[in-house]
Amino acid sequence: MAEALNDHVYVAVSKDVGESKSTLLWALRTLRLKKLFLLHVHQPTPMNPTSSGLEQSEINTIHESEETSSYESLWKYRDICVDEGVLAHDVDILWIQADNVGEGIVELIYENNITKLIMGAAADSHYTEGMVNITSTKAKYVSDAPHCCKIWLVCNGNLIQTREGRFDRVGSSASLSSLHGLDSALILYEGSGSTEHGTESARASETMSNEEQRRRLESEEREQLEREREEALSSYNSLTQILYNEEVRRRRVAEEELNRAKVEIENMKAIQKELEEQLHIEYQRDEDVNANEELLRSLNPAEGEPSSHSSSSPFQWSVSDETPPYFICPITKDIMRSPHVAADGYTYEEEEIKRWLSRGGDKSPMTNLMLENHNLTPNHILRTAINDWMQQNNRTHNSL
CATH class of the missing domain: 1.20.5 (Single alpha-helices involved in coiled-coils or other helix-helix interfaces)
Incomplete structure (x- = not known):
C-alpha cells in the first residue's frame, strides 16, 4: 500500500529523462503525494571567450539553448506525472544552476527547507539484485548533508536505502x-x-x-x-x-x-453535345432528302422529250456499267437490295445495318456519333431506282 505524505516531496531528476524516469515512477507509484516538486540542478557548459575562442554573445546563446533543453526535459517529467494521475497544478519545478550537482541539491535543501527527497542511488544499468551500496557520487554527497531531510535512494525502480530525517x-x-x-x-x-x-x-x-x-x-x-x-x-x-x-x-x-x-x-x-448530334442528324436527313430529290430530277426524263424505247419505268438511265454511288451500301460496298434509312440519316442495306445494331453498334457507321435510336425506315424511292437501273442494264439482282 502506498505511503501517504502530506509534506511536499521533491524528486531529483537529471536532464536525461531516461536516466531519472524510473526514480520518478517509483515515487509516483510508491508514495501517495500531495504535492510534488521536480528538483533539477542545471550544469551549463563551462566556457569563456579566451579558452573557447567564441564571442560572449555566442556563449550566451549556447547557454540559453542548454537551458531551453533542460526546461523541455522537465516538462516531459511533468507529463509523466500527469499520465500517472497527478493533477498538473500539483506538480511544480524547482531549478538551480550550479557547477556541481550534489552541491546544488544540498543548497536547494537548505534554501527551501526540504524534508522529503527522492533521488537515484546509481545508474539503472548498475543495478543488481540485493544491491545496498550507493555508487552515485551525487547521492553520496547529498546523503551526508542536512539531517533534517529524509532521503529515499532508488535504483532501477527499486529502493536501495532510506535515510531518516532528524534535527x-x-x-x-x-x-x-x-x-x-x-x-x-x-x-x-x-x-x-x-x-x-x-x-x-x-x-x-x-x-x-x-x-x-x-x-x-x-x-x-x-x-x-x-x-x-x-x-x-x-x-x-x-x-x-x-x-x-x-x-x-x-x-x-x-x-x-x-x-x-x-x-x-x-x-x-452534355447539352451542347446533344444539340450538336441532333443538328448533325438533321443535317444528314436534309442531305439525304436533297440527294433523293436530286436523284429524282436526274432520273426523270425531261418533259416533252420522247423516250428512246418503250418502258414502263418512270426512270431513264444512260447505258453505263458504272454503278451510281448512292446505290452502294456504306458497310458492304455492294448494291443494296433493301435500302433502309437509319437514325443518322444515311441509307444502308437492311440486313447489314440490323447486324451492326445487334452486335452493340450504338454509333453511326458513317459519323461515329451516337445513334438517337435503332429505328429503320425503308427507302422506297431508292429501292425503285435501283430495280429500274438493274432492269435497264439487263442485270440480275436477287430479291429486289
Whole structure:
C-alpha cells in the first residue's frame, strides 16, 4: 500500500529523462503525494571567450539553448506525472544552476527547507539484485548533508536505502545555524528567564515567520503563474479550434460551390453535345432528302422529250456499267437490295445495318456519333431506282 505524505516531496531528476524516469515512477507509484516538486540542478557548459575562442554573445546563446533543453526535459517529467494521475497544478519545478550537482541539491535543501527527497542511488544499468551500496557520487554527497531531510535512494525502480530525517543541533552546516540559534535561545530563555534571551527568541521566531511567509508567497505566485499559463494555453487552443473550424467550413463551402460549377459545366457540355448530334442528324436527313430529290430530277426524263424505247419505268438511265454511288451500301460496298434509312440519316442495306445494331453498334457507321435510336425506315424511292437501273442494264439482282 502506498505511503501517504502530506509534506511536499521533491524528486531529483537529471536532464536525461531516461536516466531519472524510473526514480520518478517509483515515487509516483510508491508514495501517495500531495504535492510534488521536480528538483533539477542545471550544469551549463563551462566556457569563456579566451579558452573557447567564441564571442560572449555566442556563449550566451549556447547557454540559453542548454537551458531551453533542460526546461523541455522537465516538462516531459511533468507529463509523466500527469499520465500517472497527478493533477498538473500539483506538480511544480524547482531549478538551480550550479557547477556541481550534489552541491546544488544540498543548497536547494537548505534554501527551501526540504524534508522529503527522492533521488537515484546509481545508474539503472548498475543495478543488481540485493544491491545496498550507493555508487552515485551525487547521492553520496547529498546523503551526508542536512539531517533534517529524509532521503529515499532508488535504483532501477527499486529502493536501495532510506535515510531518516532528524534535527541535529550539533550539526556543522552553516545554513542550519539560524535553526540551531533559535533552539538554543529557547532553552536559555526557559532556564534563566533573561529578557535578553527572550528578545533573541522573538527575533528568531519573527525571522522564521518571515521566511515561511516568503516561501508561501513564492508558492502562491508559482501556482498563479501556472494557472495563468494553463488559462492562456486553453484560450489559445480554443481560438485555434475556432479558426480551424472556420477554415474547414470555408473549404467545405468552396468545395461545394466548385462541385456545383463542375456539374453545371458537365451538364452544359452534355447539352451542347446533344444539340450538336441532333443538328448533325438533321443535317444528314436534309442531305439525304436533297440527294433523293436530286436523284429524282436526274432520273426523270425531261418533259416533252420522247423516250428512246418503250418502258414502263418512270426512270431513264444512260447505258453505263458504272454503278451510281448512292446505290452502294456504306458497310458492304455492294448494291443494296433493301435500302433502309437509319437514325443518322444515311441509307444502308437492311440486313447489314440490323447486324451492326445487334452486335452493340450504338454509333453511326458513317459519323461515329451516337445513334438517337435503332429505328429503320425503308427507302422506297431508292429501292425503285435501283430495280429500274438493274432492269435497264439487263442485270440480275436477287430479291429486289
